[in-house]
Amino acid sequence: MFTAIVSAETLRSTLDSVSVLVDECKIHLDEDGLGIRAVDPANVGMVDLDLDASAFEAYEADGEVIGIDIERLDDLAGMADSGTLIDLELDEEVHKFRLRMDGLEATMALIDPNSIREEPDIPDLDLPATIVLEGRDLNRAITAADMVSDHVEFGVDVEREVFYVDARGDTDDIHLELGREELIELDAGEASSLFSLDYLRDINKAIPRDTEVQIRLGEEYPVKFTLPYAEGRGQVTYMLAPRIQSD
Amino acid sequence: MFTAIVSAETLRSTLDSVSVLVDECKIHLDEDGLGIRAVDPANVGMVDLDLDASAFEAYEADGEVIGIDIERLDDLAGMADSGTLIDLELDEEVHKFRLRMDGLEATMALIDPNSIREEPDIPDLDLPATIVLEGRDLNRAITAADMVSDHVEFGVDVEREVFYVDARGDTDDIHLELGREELIELDAGEASSLFSLDYLRDINKAIPRDTEVQIRLGEEYPVKFTLPYAEGRGQVTYMLAPRIQSD
Amino acid sequence: MFTAIVSAETLRSTLDSVSVLVDECKIHLDEDGLGIRAVDPANVGMVDLDLDASAFEAYEADGEVIGIDIERLDDLAGMADSGTLIDLELDEEVHKFRLRMDGLEATMALIDPNSIREEPDIPDLDLPATIVLEGRDLNRAITAADMVSDHVEFGVDVEREVFYVDARGDTDDIHLELGREELIELDAGEASSLFSLDYLRDINKAIPRDTEVQIRLGEEYPVKFTLPYAEGRGQVTYMLAPRIQSD
Structure with a gap:
């Protein structure tokens, strides 16, 4: 089960950080926060993002992994005025992600995580x-x-x-x-x-x-x-x- | 005979309200104000606009009907700085519409009203x-x-x-x-x-x-x-x- | 030998004034300032620009003539924040023009002045x-x-x-x-x-x-x-x- 409340700005920064490299990604909804790792199709650029549960107004998750179309979610989140909060909820039965903001409810189909490019192992290089x-x-x-x-x-x-x-x-x-x-x-x-x-x-x-x-x-x-x-x-x-x- | 003085803003709002549906329209220049009714080519969207004579600084009309290219008139009216007034005059002999604004005089050919799509009867529906x-x-x-x-x-x-x-x-x-x-x-x-x-x-x-x-x-x-x-x-x-x- | 220090704004105004007619031009780097004369390919429009040495923070030139790609130099000069100064230097040996601004050094290849359309004689007309x-x-x-x-x-x-x-x-x-x-x-x-x-x-x-x-x-x-x-x-x-x- 996943529910969270987050500022429109934080949600959009998260998505914009990843969308510079990939169109779709898996999001790990762990107990202590959210994580995204992705690599571009040519395997040249990788992104590794962590957002702590404390960045949310409310946050509850059990380790779910969901697949999303980043631009689509970013567009929907863009309907919230900046400075306002967005309620997020995962409806696992119908594989939908739900956003609520100022009376507007948007429901977005999830992507099967198995259809998304595998997440990279980001090497722990010793760089001088x-x-x-x-x-x-x-x-x-x-x-x-x-x-x-x-x-x-x-x-x-x-x-x-x-x-x-x-x-x-x-x-x-x-x-x-x-x-x-x-x-x-x-x-x-x-x-x-x-x-x-x-x-x-x-x-x-x-x-x-x-x-x-x-x-x-x-x-x-x-x-x-x-x-x-x-x-x-x-x-x-x-x-x-x-x-x-x-x- | 038609002569009027109107703020650039009011003239442009009038034109912009109609241009979202059609490119050309008839304008009824009645004694008590101006009226436009138009329907889009597919007959799906209609617009019905009235602008009272009191919205003008000066207004005199005898029920003339003129045909105009909306975007063209909007462009010419756009030459007036916002907050300034535009003098309008109909020259019926040569079928021209004349705008005067801050020393600039623009003369625009009218369109034969008979060549413009017929105006719709906007039904007086009883909507619940x-x-x-x-x-x-x-x-x-x-x-x-x-x-x-x-x-x-x-x-x-x-x-x-x-x-x-x-x-x-x-x-x-x-x-x-x-x-x-x-x-x-x-x-x-x-x-x-x-x-x-x-x-x-x-x-x-x-x-x-x-x-x-x-x-x-x-x-x-x-x-x-x-x-x-x-x-x-x-x-x-x-x-x-x-x-x-x-x- | 040519070296100069000029505000980003003055350099860009100079280039923008000329780029409305031509893509490449010769710049005369005379002792008392810089001069550009150019005519468009169709021989219809000419530009004649003079910038006095006093417009520069520092200026030293010996009558060099260089050929430049105007848009390219304008782009590089655009890297300087407005209000900052740009150091210019001509490296005649390697036919390069050098710009220095806030720690950034850009080196631009010059164009052979002989390959640039000849400069027009701008007639001294007696216009009434x-x-x-x-x-x-x-x-x-x-x-x-x-x-x-x-x-x-x-x-x-x-x-x-x-x-x-x-x-x-x-x-x-x-x-x-x-x-x-x-x-x-x-x-x-x-x-x-x-x-x-x-x-x-x-x-x-x-x-x-x-x-x-x-x-x-x-x-x-x-x-x-x-x-x-x-x-x-x-x-x-x-x-x-x-x-x-x-x-």
């Missing part, structure tokens, strides 16, 4: 470099890189103690360096990896300007972006596989 | 249920219904004294109930009819959030939406034919 | 009428004319001392007159010429509402629009060839 920065700085680096190229290098220059972003296009280049003063935290280790901007552009949409983002990076290794949401009661991690450096 | 509600509540019901289906049922539950909106899609449903507290007025009579969201979506664009809308409803009968505009000196009624209930 | 008016009045006249026709007549009625704009479409007409009270300045001489709205629509995008624009006009002669920018430290002139009056 950790960078913490403002979302706006990461937003800007990705947007600039995307103007000139379709891939970008993220790296750390250990000696100079800078985190750098480097994009080389056919005619134009972008280079951004952030030192200790511009960063919130820097645990400098040898790191330099190349990533596809197709994915970063999408993930970037889910990174708010004013949120602290932790980046973990290695040498030709996946990158992990971790950020809190829902006033710290939720957390999202994106993991992105590297591209092979061609030069 | 009357509901008065805020435009925003109707906006929300139509928008939500439109997310899940292409048709929607409007009805009144006489016993429970609620007005309801019910949309059933292939996978998802929407149900909205408004009781006496949420409604401005409810004259409950047996009523339940199905309507096409194609039309309601368009009519919805002409229903402001903060206007009181009167809905009259019957059993598999047309619905009428009536709302004031131009500070109560104008009134628009939309009538929409029901769809046959298929189940 | 001069009109100075608010940008917003010119914006409005062009927008209105564009609604009804694809060409427009600009003229001066010497006896009545008015500047007029006249557009005649297939069905609708626009006529705008501005007298001495509405104009900032009027040096009335016989003038009346017809222009293509395709070009005026584009030039209009580069005319701010709150800038004084000087128009010089003759009898079936080109029109010149001259306006200051960058707080008067820059100036743009557009020249547009007339269309042949057909009636």
Whole structure:
């Protein structure tokens, strides 16, 4: 049995965080909160989201797993005015998810969880470099890189103690360096990896300007972006596989 | 002879109210005000608009009937800054309509009224249920219904004294109930009819959030939406034919 | 050698002024400032822009001429927050243009100036009428004319001392007159010429509402629009060839 009451904003942030990578997902409705893990069809980008029961006004669950069409649920949740609460209820008999908001009741068919792409095992990599920065700085680096190229290098220059972003296009280049003063935290280790901007552009949409983002990076290794949401009661991690450096 | 002075806002509201259903219309320029009646090409949606002479700064007419391209006149009227007045004049000799606003003079060719679809007789139906509600509540019901289906049922539950909106899609449903507290007025009579969201979506664009809308409803009968505009000196009624209930 | 520091806003205004007519241009980096002259592919519209060295925070140049892709440079300059400064530097060895802004460094390939359409000689015409008016009045006249026709007549009625704009479409007409009270300045001489709205629509995008624009006009002669920018430290002139009056 699952029933919960949540702010429209928290529900939509949860869905928007996942929809940048996949259209459908399984949601684990565990006793202590909600969890989503998903990987994109090409197996390049993964998302791992946790939202604690304390982020809800009311929350009761017994470990159910449901399959949902993310955009559809996001649209329905969008009918609630921001600042209002949404009542959620799982009707297991008819495989429906029910939302109630200001007198409006929406009933949404669930997707059979077995028909949804299997959830990834998100590896617990030992990545040598950790960078913490403002979302706006990461937003800007990705947007600039995307103007000139379709891939970008993220790296750390250990000696100079800078985190750098480097994009080389056919005619134009972008280079951004952030030192200790511009960063919130820097645990400098040898790191330099190349990533596809197709994915970063999408993930970037889910990174708010004013949120602290932790980046973990290695040498030709996946990158992990971790950020809190829902006033710290939720957390999202994106993991992105590297591209092979061609030069 | 027709001459008038009207605020840009009132002229544009008039045109926008009609353009949601038709592209061209006849305007009756009567001594006591202006009237428009039109039906959409499929004969499903009708509009009946009256604007009293008192809504104008100056108004003089002798019962002329003119044919206009609504969007074209709306575009030209859009050249006036909001809050300014537009001088209107009919030049019957050359079949032109003239607008003057802040030094700008626009002359628009009229359409032969005989070439415009005949005006509908809007039947004076005796509909058993009357509901008065805020435009925003109707906006929300139509928008939500439109997310899940292409048709929607409007009805009144006489016993429970609620007005309801019910949309059933292939996978998802929407149900909205408004009781006496949420409604401005409810004259409950047996009523339940199905309507096409194609039309309601368009009519919805002409229903402001903060206007009181009167809905009259019957059993598999047309619905009428009536709302004031131009500070109560104008009134628009939309009538929409029901769809046959298929189940 | 060229290095300069300029506000993001001034750099973007410069580029936007030119991009309404051409995609690529040569920039003359002279000792006392920057100059751009360009003509559109059809040889109908010309732009002549000067930006004084005093518009820069720092400026040093030796008469270099570089070729640039305007939109590309505009996009890169768009990465600077408005109100911030951009460092510009020409790297002649590798034919690159370098922008630095808030830790971000962008390097852009230059275009061989010889591959860019030759710069026009902008004739020093003796035009009999001069009109100075608010940008917003010119914006409005062009927008209105564009609604009804694809060409427009600009003229001066010497006896009545008015500047007029006249557009005649297939069905609708626009006529705008501005007298001495509405104009900032009027040096009335016989003038009346017809222009293509395709070009005026584009030039209009580069005319701010709150800038004084000087128009010089003759009898079936080109029109010149001259306006200051960058707080008067820059100036743009557009020249547009007339269309042949057909009636």
